[in-house]
Amino acid sequence: MVSGEALKQYEFFAKEIVKYVKRWFKLLLKRIVIDFIRDERGIIYFLGVKSFDTVDYTLPKMDLEYLQNEDNMKKLYKTITCRLCLLSYHKDKITKVVTFKLLVKLRDNLERRDKKIFPHITVNLL
Numbered sequence: 001m002v003s004g005e006a007l008k009q010y011e012f013f014a015k016e017i018v019k020y021v022k023r024w025f026k027l028l029l030k031r032i033v034i035d036f037i038r039d040e041r042g043i044i045y046f047l048g049v050k051s052f053d054t055v056d057y058t059l060p061k062m063d064l065e066y067l068q069n070e071d072n073m074k075k076l077y078k079t080i081t082c083r084l085c086l087l088s089y090h091k092d093k094i095t096k097v098v099t100f101k102l103l104v105k106l107r108d109n110l111e112r113r114d115k116k117i118f119p120h121i122t123v124n125l126l
Contacts, residue, residue, distance in 0.1 A: 010036050013046060021052075028055040084118065 014034055021027050035047035079088040084098050084106075110117060 009044060010034075013044065017046070017049070029053065030055050 013036065014032070017034060018029055018032060021029060021032075030053040032052040033050040035050060037045050037047055039045070078091045080091055080094060081088050082098065083103060106118070
């Protein structure tokens with residue numbers, strides 16, 4: 001068993017894993033056993049979680065109707081639906097935004113060429 005100063009390097013990664021589990025799985029951990037390995041170049045790799053114990057608690061129950069509503073799920077998971085591809089992405093993962101002007105230009109160019117690639121794109125100009 002390794003302890004003390006030798007574990008300092010792994011402590012950051014362990015804390016990040018605990019934060020991830022708490023945030024996405026809503027679990028509070030009492031204890032966690034994590035496997036890491038370091039190669040000959042000194043790069044640390046995460047191998048897996050061997051075991052964990054959780055704190056006993058209960059989350060407030062959400063009714064099934066609330067969870068079945070797609071808008072409520074988007075709020076819970078903080079997702080945004082792309083207007084171009086119609087896929088949902090987490091807010092933190094979005095790096096580029098398709099502007100209204102770009103959508104108008106794309107629609108006009110596709111109509112001029114008589115292409116039906118993105119039939120779901122509708123831009124309402126008032």
